[in-house]
Amino acid sequence: SANASLKTLCTVRRLFLLLGIAGLLVGTAAGAWLLAKHLKKGQLDQAFTALQEPDAISACSDSEEEEPVVRGARNRVSFRINVANALLEAQVEGRPGWLLACREHWSLSLGTLLCRQLGYLRMTHQKGVNLMDIKVNDTQEFVQVRPHHEGSLEDMWQVRSRCESGRIVALKCSECGLRPGAARVVGGADAPPGRWPWQVSVYQGSQHHCGGSVLAREWIVTAAHCVHSYRQLQASSWLVFAGIITRASIRQEDGVSVKKIIYHPLYNNNSLDYDIALMKLQVPLNFSDAIRAVCLPLSQQDLFQGTQCWVSGWDTRPDQAQVTETLKEALVPLIGTKRCNSSCMYAGELTARMLCAGYVQGKIDACQGDSGGPLVCQDEFAWRLVGIVSWGQGCAEPNHPGVYTNVAQLLPWIYDITE
CATH class of the missing domain: 2.40.10.10 (Trypsin-like serine proteases)
Incomplete structure (x- = not known):
């Protein structure tokens, strides 16, 4: 009986020993397979990892960014419409002052292109003005459309000392970005009537x-x-x-x-x-002091971190799910995209079609009730729709400012649809 027990014990020990060896072999094989898979995955994900570290997801930083949040096109020729007389004026790189535009070789499509470059949705009127009817200095220079022009808008112009036809271009675009006078109100307050007519x-x-x-x-x-x-x-x-x-x-x-x-x-x-x-x-709106259009971004305008803009809407606050009864407004600065995409904010979730605005401390933000609403910034000419309220984490949470659709990136699509 003792011998039988001893034999049984030995058999059990051998069995455990064999199982242990088998387990060790299986574990070694599995480990080798996992290591190989890990190394292969590392090779496959190398490009993704390179994007995430450190460029797409940079470390948290309060430093100023030199890169603009909204980047305009780099053109050698820029334009404006003189508010006093509606004359089209051009500024050419390397030339002092503003040049008037000759009527020669002008076309209707050029008026539309220039209005869009200036942030207007469409052209409403254009005409030729006799130079004899306005006061022009002897040193005044002009730009003229090249005959049989092709290529980009900025490449079609040549500088002239005079206009052969004696006529220059006056241009009127769809009105936008203007509002009746209103006192400045601190961010977070109720918006007075007519303040945000768009x-x-x-x-x-x-x-x-x-x-x-x-x-x-x-x-x-x-x-x-x-x-x-x-x-x-x-x-x-x-x-x-x-x-x-x-x-x-x-x-x-x-x-x-x-x-x-x-x-x-x-x-x-x-x-x-x-x-x-x-x-x-279905039917057009009737414009008034209370109802007006907002301008689109200028094609050549840069907007940098810290630019003060306004967001408005019937916001939903963290302490109440109800949409507020009165239109609210808040002053929010633009935040650099690199900073907003950093590891302490949105960790690479922002695309080129997005921008951030708000406060890192989280004191003011756009919430659910504002989705689709405007983020507008003012320049010397008009109020411009820089962003559309899109998403964010929570409402006014620290390190999670509001994220907006970057309208400047989508201008060609807007013009194509509304044409």
Whole structure:
């Protein structure tokens, strides 16, 4: 009996020993396989890792960024429309002062192109003006369109000492970016009537759903994420209310029905890239002191970190889920994209079609009720739609400022749709 027990014990020990050796061999093989897989994965992900470290996701930093948040085109010729007499003027690199534009070889399409470059949606009027009818210095120079011109807008001009025809170009573009005078109000306060005349409330059925901005009498721009999930519904189920400050003043019969909705074909519902949509109204809006269009960004304008801009809307605050009754406004500075994409903020989630604005401390932000609403910045000429409220983490949370659609990156699509 003792011998039998001893034999059994030995057999069990041998069995455990064999199992241990087998386990060791299996573990070694598995380890080798995992190591090989890891090394292979490291090779496959090498490009991705290079993007994430350190360029796409930089370390947290409070340092100033030299790169503009919104980058304009680098052109040798820039233009403006003289507000006093509507004359088209050009500034040529290397030449002092502003040059007048000769009427020679001018075309209707040029007027549209120049209005768009200046941030207007369309051209409304152009004509030739006799030089004899205005006062011109003897040293005044001119630009003239090259005959049989081809190529870019800036390459089609030549400098002249006089206009052969004796006529120069006057140009009028669609009015935008102007508002009736209003006292400055500190960010976070109620917005006075007429202060943001391009702000609209977009209703789905009988509920405020998103904000939006007036681009023209018949065109509203908003965020694609506001409408994409409802794309199976009829466009006419959407209503736009313009010229309102308090939601209590809204009457359903004052809403303008939407005729069609076009969201960007590259819109991504997961990343919110290309987060922009256009609404064409059934009937045009009647412009007034309370209802006006906002300008689009200038094609040659740079906007840097710290530029003070304004966001407005019927915001949803962290302590209440209800949309506020009165239109709110807040002053928010632009934040450098590199900083906003850093490891302590959005860790590489921003694309070229996005920009950040707000406070790192998280004191003021745009919230859900503002989705699709405007982020506007003022220059010496007008208020311009720089961003569209898109997304963010929470509401006014530290290190998570608001993220906006970068309108300047999407101008060709806007012009193509609204043409």
